Amino acid sequence: MKGLWIPKDDPPDRSRITATRVGGGNRFLFTFKREADLKWAVKGSPWTFDRALFAIAVTDGREDPQKVALNMQFFWIRLRGLPPAYLQD
Numbered sequence: 001m002k003g004l005w006i007p008k009d010d011p012p013d014r015s016r017i018t019a020t021r022v023g024g025g026n027r028f029l030f031t032f033k034r035e036a037d038l039k040w041a042v043k044g045s046p047w048t049f050d051r052a053l054f055a056i057a058v059t060d061g062r063e064d065p066q067k068v069a070l071n072m073q074f075f076w077i078r079l080r081g082l083p084p085a086y087l088q089d
Contacts, residue, residue, distance in 0.1 A: 022065040029065045046073050 018031045032038040038058070041047075047054040055070040 027065060046075055 016033045016037055018033075020029045020031075021027070022029050030041075032041070042056060042058060045054075045056050047056065053073060055073055057068045057070055059065075059068055
């Protein structure tokens with residue numbers, strides 16, 4: 001799962017990201033060694049893993065990972081054929 005956020009153009013260095021399971025559920029804490037990797041992962045969201053939505057929240061590191069809210073995700077969607085009255089710049 002750590003290889004999820006290594007850009008394909010970069011050498012496969014899996015030590016740039018550490019993953020730790022939080023609690024007994026499906027929550028993980030990812031630590032990025034490079035700020036550029038974190039920004040790349042956040043900018044590229046939404047992500048999926050095993051065909052399920054992979055919710056991401058960036059924290060300052062002082063919060064309890066089990067209490068971080070993962071109840072919202074932004075999506076970019078493309079709608080075609082909308083009437084001009086519904087289009088904005």
